[in-house]
Amino acid sequence: MTTFKVRAGTLDGKIIRKHIEASTREALLIELEKEGLFPISVSRKGFSFPVLKRAGKVKSGDFLVFNYGFFTLLKAGLPVLDGLETLMKSQKNAHLASAIADAAAGIKNGQSLSEAMRKNPSVFPEMYTAAIAAGERTGDLVPSIKGYIEFQKKTEAIRKKIVSAAIYPAVLATASMVVIGFLLSYVVPSFTEIYMETGGELPLPTRILINLSWFLKRNLLWIVVLTASLSFIARYAYRNRAARFYIDGIKLKMPQVGYIYTGYAIAKFARTLAMVLNSGIQLIESLETAKGVLNNAVMEEKLSRAIKKTKEGESVTEAISREGLLPDITLRMFSVGEKSAGLPGILEAIADFHEQEVSHRVGILTDLLEPALMLIMGLIIGAIVVLMYLPIFQLGSRV
Numbered sequence: 551m552t553t554f555k556v557r558a559g560t561l562d563g564k565i566i567r568k569h570i571e572a573s574t575r576e577a578l579l580i581e582l583e584k585e586g587l588f589p590i591s592v593s594r595k596g597f598s599f600p601v602l603k604r605a606g607k608v609k610s611g612d613f614l615v616f617n618y619g620f621f622t623l624l625k626a627g628l629p630v631l632d633g634l635e636t637l638m639k640s641q642k643n644a645h646l647a648s649a650i651a652d653a654a655a656g657i658k659n660g661q662s663l664s665e666a667m668r669k670n671p672s673v674f675p676e677m678y679t680a681a682i683a684a685g686e687r688t689g690d691l692v693p694s695i696k697g698y699i700e701f702q703k704k705t706e707a708i709r710k711k712i713v714s715a716a717i718y719p720a721v722l723a724t725a726s727m728v729v730i731g732f733l734l735s736y737v738v739p740s741f742t743e744i745y746m747e748t749g750g751e752l753p754l755p756t757r758i759l760i761n762l763s764w765f766l767k768r769n770l771l772w773i774v775v776l777t778a779s780l781s782f783i784a785r786y787a788y789r790n791r792a793a794r795f796y797i798d799g800i801k802l803k804m805p806q807v808g809y810i811y812t813g814y815a816i817a818k819f820a821r822t823l824a825m826v827l828n829s830g831i832q833l834i835e836s837l838e839t840a841k842g843v844l845n846n847a848v849m850e851e852k853l854s855r856a857i858k859k860t861k862e863g864e865s866v867t868e869a870i871s872r873e874g875l876l877p878d879i880t881l882r883m884f885s886v887g888e889k890s891a892g893l894p895g896i897l898e899a900i901a902d903f904h905e906q907e908v909s910h911r912v913g914i915l916t917d918l919l920e921p922a923l924m925l926i927m928g929l930i931i932g933a934i935v936v937l938m939y940l941p942i943f944q945l946g947s948r949v
Contacts, residue, residue, distance in 0.1 A: 566587070579615070613646070619640070620633055620634075624692050634657070653670070656669065662686055663686060667679045677701075680829045683829065684830045684831070694829065697825060701822070704905075711908075711912065722923050738759060738938060753940050756938065759934065759937045801846065806915050813907050813911070814908050815849060818845075827894045834857060834866075837857050841857075852874065852875045880900055
């Protein structure tokens, strides 16, 4: 457990300071929410190493804490500029602090908050500035910021569930590869020396295994360099539109994994679109804003074509149906929302539905993957052991 120093706001607008023990920063935020507190600043007790933080990146947890603090200060009646300057001084992340300072400077120069924040899109996403702009139109930023906090919490929850489910299989696969590497680099050569001293002829499978072991030992450096090079080339190629389009297409078609990937993208898209629509932006413009969260070139291309057809006179449902972007059940729900003028609420239901489906599929895939990995790695390790003892078995059968 880690002790955190917390400065938080209460529901009646008071600011309190306290020390709280929690396993992680995310667990701390959940505990504060249960107590009805909204964090303004959070830091670990006893030490702080801001120089070790990645100044060029704003973590979702840091941005969530910033919004909690901004929400609390505005609800307490503090002016926007004073609230930004207060939060800027408490930031440990230099990139976020710089972006807040830029926003404060923009307000001093006569810009609105949303205009000032748009100068730093890497920190303040487009849908966030859209929510802020909607709050400015109504004259109350508090509901807009609270809505974005809820949006971020829900999208982060499903992302963390997927990441958590992938951790154990990844650890298991890594541990198995380490064991296989140890057998091939140390155990197999040791047996090889013994067999060479006896001078007998080895079975073909054992000779193949020994040659593989020697090849890996002699070319280990080149294998590492080749792997690193291929990784670099793949990352570079992904920046190319054609390559990214091809790779993203494969992601969508992968058995089981493709369904999870598609469901997660649709859930994010639906929840983002709902939030942007609630900000008062027209549907077509909202679709353009929400397109980026799909994070898939194939799906983005389909949505772009659907938007183009909508501008030419088709309904959004018809255009999306022609492109095959959404599953049938999701499309029917979308159609009901479009016709009833209750699309934001329907989109929230769509997001909830797909998040539940993704969570269910991830659970099934994890339950299948873990024993499958253990079986495959067990067979490989067992085969190595059997092949190394095969000459001994053959010798025993001749005696």
